Amino acid sequence: MSLPGVVDDLRKIVGRDAVLHRPEDMMLYEYDAGVRKSTPGAVVFPQNAQQVSEIMRTASAAHIPVVARGAGTGLSSGAISHAGGIVVAFARMNRVLEVDVENLRAVVQPGVVNLQLSEYVSHLGLYYAPDPSSQKACTIGGNVAENSGGPHTLLHGVTVNHVTGVEVVLPSGEIVYFGGKAAESYGYDLTGFFVGSEGTVGIATAITVKLLRKPEAVATLLAIFESVDDAARTVAEITAEGITPAALEMLDGWTLRQVEAYCHAGYPLDAGAVLLIELEGLREAVDEQAIAVRGVCLLQKARDVRRAKNEEERALLWKGRKTAFAAVGRVSPSYYTQDGVVPRSKIPAVLQHIGEVSKKYDLIIGNVFHAGDGNLHPLILFDDRDAAQFERVMAASGDILQYCIDVGGTITGEHGVGLEKRDAMPLLFTEEDLAIMTDLRNVFNGNEVLNPGKMLPTPRMCREIAGRSHNPVLAQEGL
Amino acid sequence: MSTATTPMRFTRELREICRAEYVIEDPARLQAAQILGVTPAVAVEPASAEEIAAVLRFANEHGLNVVPGGGFTQQQTGNTPAPIDVLLYTTRLTDVEHYDPGDLTIGIGAGCTVAQLSAKVGADGLLFAGDAPRPERATIGGVLATGMTGPLRHGYGGLRDYCIGVRFVTGDGRKGKGGGRVVKNVAGFDLMKLLIGSMGRLAIITGASFKLFPAPRQTSTFVAEFASAAEAIQYRNTVLRSPLSPICLEMVSPHAGELLPGGVRSGKGWSIYLRATGSDAVLARYRSELGAAISREVDGQDESEFWRVIQDFSSTLPERSPASVLISLSLPLADVLPALNELESVAASDHLAYAVIGAVGVGRLLVGLWTADQHANLSNAVFAFRERLPRDASANILHCQQEIRRQTSGWAKTPTHFESMKAVKPALDAKDILNRGRFLF
Numbered sequence: 001m002s003l004p005g006v007v008d009d010l011r012k013i014v015g016r017d018a019v020l021h022r023p024e025d026m027m028l029y030e031y032d033a034g035v036r037k038s039t040p041g042a043v044v045f046p047q048n049a050q051q052v053s054e055i056m057r058t059a060s061a062a063h064i065p066v067v068a069r070g071a072g073t074g075l076s077s078g079a080i081s082h083a084g085g086i087v088v089a090f091a092r093m094n095r096v097l098e099v100d101v102e103n104l105r106a107v108v109q110p111g112v113v114n115l116q117l118s119e120y121v122s123h124l125g126l127y128y129a130p131d132p133s134s135q136k137a138c139t140i141g142g143n144v145a146e147n148s149g150g151p152h153t154l155l156h157g158v159t160v161n162h163v164t165g166v167e168v169v170l171p172s173g174e175i176v177y178f179g180g181k182a183a184e185s186y187g188y189d190l191t192g193f194f195v196g197s198e199g200t201v202g203i204a205t206a207i208t209v210k211l212l213r214k215p216e217a218v219a220t221l222l223a224i225f226e227s228v229d230d231a232a233r234t235v236a237e238i239t240a241e242g243i244t245p246a247a248l249e250m251l252d253g254w255t256l257r258q259v260e261a262y263c264h265a266g267y268p269l270d271a272g273a274v275l276l277i278e279l280e281g282l283r284e285a286v287d288e289q290a291i292a293v294r295g296v297c298l299l300q301k302a303r304d305v306r307r308a309k310n311e312e313e314r315a316l317l318w319k320g321r322k323t324a325f326a327a328v329g330r331v332s333p334s335y336y337t338q339d340g341v342v343p344r345s346k347i348p349a350v351l352q353h354i355g356e357v358s359k360k361y362d363l364i365i366g367n368v369f370h371a372g373d374g375n376l377h378p379l380i381l382f383d384d385r386d387a388a389q390f391e392r393v394m395a396a397s398g399d400i401l402q403y404c405i406d407v408g409g410t411i412t413g414e415h416g417v418g419l420e421k422r423d424a425m426p427l428l429f430t431e432e433d434l435a436i437m438t439d440l441r442n443v444f445n446g447n448e449v450l451n452p453g454k455m456l457p458t459p460r461m462c463r464e465i466a467g468r469s470h471n472p473v474l475a476q477e478g479l
Numbered sequence: 480m481s482t483a484t485t486p487m488r489f490t491r492e493l494r495e496i497c498r499a500e501y502v503i504e505d506p507a508r509l510q511a512a513q514i515l516g517v518t519p520a521v522a523v524e525p526a527s528a529e530e531i532a533a534v535l536r537f538a539n540e541h542g543l544n545v546v547p548g549g550g551f552t553q554q555q556t557g558n559t560p561a562p563i564d565v566l567l568y569t570t571r572l573t574d575v576e577h578y579d580p581g582d583l584t585i586g587i588g589a590g591c592t593v594a595q596l597s598a599k600v601g602a603d604g605l606l607f608a609g610d611a612p613r614p615e616r617a618t619i620g621g622v623l624a625t626g627m628t629g630p631l632r633h634g635y636g637g638l639r640d641y642c643i644g645v646r647f648v649t650g651d652g653r654k655g656k657g658g659g660r661v662v663k664n665v666a667g668f669d670l671m672k673l674l675i676g677s678m679g680r681l682a683i684i685t686g687a688s689f690k691l692f693p694a695p696r697q698t699s700t701f702v703a704e705f706a707s708a709a710e711a712i713q714y715r716n717t718v719l720r721s722p723l724s725p726i727c728l729e730m731v732s733p734h735a736g737e738l739l740p741g742g743v744r745s746g747k748g749w750s751i752y753l754r755a756t757g758s759d760a761v762l763a764r765y766r767s768e769l770g771a772a773i774s775r776e777v778d779g780q781d782e783s784e785f786w787r788v789i790q791d792f793s794s795t796l797p798e799r800s801p802a803s804v805l806i807s808l809s810l811p812l813a814d815v816l817p818a819l820n821e822l823e824s825v826a827a828s829d830h831l832a833y834a835v836i837g838a839v840g841v842g843r844l845l846v847g848l849w850t851a852d853q854h855a856n857l858s859n860a861v862f863a864f865r866e867r868l869p870r871d872a873s874a875n876i877l878h879c880q881q882e883i884r885r886q887t888s889g890w891a892k893t894p895t896h897f898e899s900m901k902a903v904k905p906a907l908d909a910k911d912i913l914n915r916g917r918f919l920f
Binding site: 100102103104105146147149153157158160161165170176177178179180181182183184185186187188189190191192193195196197213215216236239240241242243244281282283284285288341342343344345370373374375408409410411412413414415416417421425428429430432433435436439440441442443444455456 | 583659660665666676724758812843871872902906
């Protein structure tokens with residue numbers, strides 16, 4: 001069936017006003033927060049799992065690729081449609097279905113915005129822990145697909161540690177449940193397997209998440225260093241003290257100056273680097289840890305360690321961190337961000353390496369990242385009108401990723417593989433590893449109707465043997 | 480007793496893969512390794528993932544049933560196995576794959592015991608949170624495959640929360656991996672989650688990486704006694720609503736308390752055991768928050784022994800009371816008390832005794848049921864209890880007598896879509912080589 005025919009079918013499922021397909025409407029949905037673009041054929045806005053199921057049945061029957069989309073804040077092109085494919089957008093499935101205080105759980109639709117969930121349960125003294133920097137916009141459904149992180153994952157873990165159950169629509173259209181409200185369920189942990197599957201296994205239509213009690217006390221410290229190296233060494237020293245901060249973030253000198261110019265967070269302009277350290281828990285424990293952390297920082301040659309005196313000061317320090325990408329966006333036409341992870345002990349070495357890469361490729365690279373986890377976010381500046389420069393950006397990026405892998409790290413800590421890092425997967429995984437993952441995907445999504453071509457590279461061999469895809473849209477693209 | 484017959488030519492091939500000295504044919508040793516009455520035809524002790532892959536590829540060619548084994552602390556669970564053609568020990572895979580205390584991570588071979596791993600990282604002031612029963616025998620591979628950990632689950636989460644990488648060989652003999660060595664990693668499917676608790680049905684785990692934690696420098700355990708389960712649960716709720724964050728929060732029923740050794744045993748009621756960590760000031764705060772309900776405080780050597788006994792409870796009960804049925808339960812927090820009430824009512828109507836112990840703050844419980852009356856129908860009671868469990872509950876039987884095992888095959892309960900789980904199996908083990916027929920399907 002052709003796409004126009006499918007549009008009629010989609011309208012029958014969700015109503016006339018809930019399907020977009022005119023080219024000018026498609027422009028809004030051709031990108032996410034990454035660097036790639038692709039124009040879908042239709043965008044559909046379901047209101048419940050039953051409609052998602054019918055959409056999947058229709059798309060599967062017509063062999064038209066489908067991608068689920070939350071707010072489009074992803075950085076790995078995970079929510080980019082195949083050209084001419086169907087985008088299932090969750091703007092109308094944005095309700096908190098249940099807040100279960102006794103069980104410390106909430107059941108939400110995938111379109112619920114991350115921060116709004118925390119705000120929704122705040123009056124109960126509860127919150128939802130994973131806090132990506134885009135939390136004002138990004139949705140829980142997207143967080144589940146990408147297994148998103150955020151600064152506070154150091155203590156509390158990433159999305160998968162906070163999801164105990166999912167209602168899933170499979171490519172066949174069947175609606176199934178994995179897990180529930182219990183912390184763990186017997187049998188294969190398909191909930192855990194589903195989280196981070198980047199929309200290639202099924203579409204979540206309801207998500208059961210943990211709610212945490214707000215801590216009694218929070219201390220936010222800003223440690224100011226003359227050099228990146230001193231700050232980097234401090235990271236490992238803090239954990240060696242037996243302290244696990246709730247968050248431990250680093251901004252290098254160049255980045256903090258951009259941030260300061262943008263939002264006046266109170267970072268000193270002449271610093272080599274700052275660490276933003278947050279401690280939380282029992283009042284007594286937080287006070288002791290704040291003193292211990294201050295001691296470690298000073299021992300590692302911190303120039304000064306400031307503690308936020310009130311919620312206002314705390315919010316300002318965090319505003320600086322969370323708007324760092326936006327601040328950099330002001331001074332460069334484009335930037336490319338990266339998400340490699342290294343073992344904590346390798347942070348000083350990798351930052352030195354990034355410095356060398358910056359010189360070698362003649363590019364400005366800022367560093368603002370989750371230091372406590374070793375999760376880097378080098379921001380490589382470029383002008384997207386300069387093709388030669390963009391090639392250097394990609395080469396520099398590849399160089400940094402390779403370094404992360406060489407020291408025992410990985411290519412993505414929280415942004416996902418998507419299209420963007422798909423071809424880097426063989427650097428990390430053997431052909432056999434990837435074949436196993438592909439076989440597992442095919443259990444659920446054998447015809448690759450859901451988010452085709454994402455995360456797992458197509459083995460060259462298979463392509464040569466199998467020829468063109470059975471999927472007409474993929475076949476058009478020669479996949 | 481049944482014994483599989485493995486033809487001599489199979490043994491010959493296995494000797495070529497693993498070397499003769501690591502192929503066990505001695506009937507006495509094989510007899511000692513019997514699983515639920517089934518004696519393996521042969522056992523092998525491969526030295527590497529490559530050798531395991533070769534054994535499994537060979538098993539695929541000939542359709543052999545291969546049962547993976549570690550320290551044999553949890554082998555007596557599940558359905559009676561099909562005839563075991565090959566018992567495959569992972570105990571020689573003990574290499575440290577990566578370890579730098581500054582990273583707070585370690586990668587270790589599946590055959591390393593929990594005690595060895597804990598001692599290694601403990602020497603650097605670090606904690607491995609997988610406090611499985613019988614840590615001197617339990618291997619890392621076995622702990623992951625069964626998902627069995629102890630009281631630290633309250634403070635540090637389950638294995639799914641701190642296992643950051645896994646290496647394995649699939650049932651069809653392919654070497655694979657998921658995750659890696661770093662604490663944050665979203666590259667590829669989360670195969671750690673898929674294999675934790677998969678009971679050796681999908682793949683043989685050959686190694687894994689873990690997030691470690693700073694070891695507590697000082698701890699203390701607070702004991703509170705209650706007349707009823709309802710009061711104990713109410714106290715649990717008070718603790719969960721407080722700013723306190725204990726590392727263990729365990730509930731012990733009256734009969735479970737009787738099974739504990741004298742020094743650990745408390746009164747005759749329902750007890751809550753709360754383990755806290757922190758400085759003197761922090762522990763003083765616990766004392767004041769927990770209030771008058773606390774009847775006792777334990778620290779030092781007594782405290783370690785105490786938690787060790789709790790940790791080993793799942794083996795203590797079957798040893799003391801071989802005719803008992805031991806059930807593992809995972810429940811939403813608010814379902815714990817209703818489930819205990821149902822247990823009470825089932826036990827009362829069938830004249831059974833029961834014991835409950837577990838990490839009540841995260842809804843994980845072990846339930847033991849037994850009877851002095853030989854004619855009482857234990858399996859009926861077990862089915863009646865299952866029927867009354869709430870929708871989101873998980874339950875499986877860890878220990879029971881052979882006769883009950885036959886009657887309760889397929890008893891296990893989970894909210895997860897059964898057909899989806901079933902569909903995953905052939906993707907990794909198309910010929911059903913691994914642990915044939917033992918778990919779920």
